[in-house]
Every structure is written in C-alpha cells, then in structure tokens.
Amino acid sequence: MEIRSVKDDGVNYILNDVIFVPKSQENSDYQKIQKWIEAGGIIDQGNLLTKVKLEKISKVKSIRDQKNIEPISDYQGFVIDTEGNITEQESYFVFYTNRHQTNPASDPESIISRAITLGTMPYFTKDSDGKPITIELTAKIAATLRQRISERNDSNYKLSSALEAEISSAESIEEVEAISNQILNQ
Numbered sequence: 001m002e003i004r005s006v007k008d009d010g011v012n013y014i015l016n017d018v019i020f021v022p023k024s025q026e027n028s029d030y031q032k033i034q035k036w037i038e039a040g041g042i043i044d045q046g047n048l049l050t051k052v053k054l055e056k057i058s059k060v061k062s063i064r065d066q067k068n069i070e071p072i073s074d075y076q077g078f079v080i081d082t083e084g085n086i087t088e089q090e091s092y093f094v095f096y097t098n099r100h101q102t103n104p105a106s107d108p109e110s111i112i113s114r115a116i117t118l119g120t121m122p123y124f125t126k127d128s129d130g131k132p133i134t135i136e137l138t139a140k141i142a143a144t145l146r147q148r149i150s151e152r153n154d155s156n157y158k159l160s161s162a163l164e165a166e167i168s169s170a171e172s173i174e175e176v177e178a179i180s181n182q183i184l185n186q
C-alpha cells in the first residue's frame with residue numbers, strides 16, 4: 001500500500017484519508033508510517049491543531065468564568081449583632097459574586113440593588129476566617145462592590161479575548177501549548 005498522506009487526530013493516524021491506524025508499535029501499518037516518516041514523510045496535524053486550539057480556548061474561557069464568580073473578601077463593614085443592632089466593630093467580609101442555583105435571593109446584583117435602594121441592609125455572610133457574621137451592607141459599600149465586580153469581569157474578558165486571539169493565530173501545536181494561562185492568574 002502506498003502512503004500518500006498521514007494525518008494525526010491525537011489518538012490515531014489517518015492513512016490516505018481512509019484508514020485509522022492506532023498508535024501502537026504492534027500495528028504493521030503504524031510501523032510502515034514510522035518508516036515513511038523516517039524517509040521524510042510529513043504528518044499533517046491540521047485537524048489535531050484545530051482540536052488543540054479549541055481545547056485551549058475552552059480552558060481559558062472556563063478559567064475566566066471561574067474568576068468572574070470568585071467572592072470578594074477584602075472589604076470591611078460594620079458587624080450587626082444577633083439582635084439586629086449595628087456594632088462599633090468592623091470586620092472583613094466575603095461578598096459572594098455568584099448566584100446560588102436554588103436561592104434566587106442570593107443573586108449578587110439583586111443584593112447590591114436592594115442595598116443601594118434601601119440605603120443599608122443586613123448581609124449574612126462569613127468573615128475572612130470563615131465565621132458566620134452579619135454585616136451592614138450600605139449603599140456606598142454596595143456601589144463600590146458593583147464597580148469592582150464590573151471592572152474585574154471586564155478585565156478578565158479583555159485578557160481572555162487577547163489570549164483566545166493568540167491561540168487562534170498559533171500555527172503549530174507547540175505554539176498553542178506554549179501559550180500560558182498565567183495571563184488569567186493575576
């Protein structure tokens with residue numbers, strides 16, 4: 001059998017666009033392909049390159065989406081005691097920026113909007129050590145949180161888009177694999 005073309009799909013070689021050849025030393029067609037490569041044959045990795053690009057872009061989007069729902073935990077508010085009174089004690093608190101699937105009241109934008117509309121409201125959360133607390137979520141804090149969430153998410157989308165463009169323009173699997181996800185790890 002004459003070898004006219006060999007493509008790599010990541011798992012198998014595709015011989016002459018017809019025969020799937022497992023990458024196994026025991027396979028006689030695999031051995032013929034290895035000799036063909038040694039004699040100067042070049043494997044077409046076009047399909048594999050597209051697959052690797054799509055997987056890398058999917059991973060970048062997943063990281064971006066995960067970063068867009070990370071809680072914000074470096075803001076302070078006054079603690080509300082068990083009787084509903086605002087204390088003199090301030091505490092760092094966790095503001096959850098993802099919506100809980102079974103609790104529509106946990107939608108961060110709804111919480112922020114209510115706090116801005118009401119001027120202040122209690123927010124049940126945790127402190128930086130994980131201890132349950134209730135803080136006074138003021139309109140000022142809520143507006144700042146909204147702005148920070150928006151800026152963070154916009155930044156993540158811009159970084160993700162730049163990285164996706166770099167991946168799309170890569171011309172080899174090696175180039176795609178060399179592109180770092182560190183841009184989203186800031």
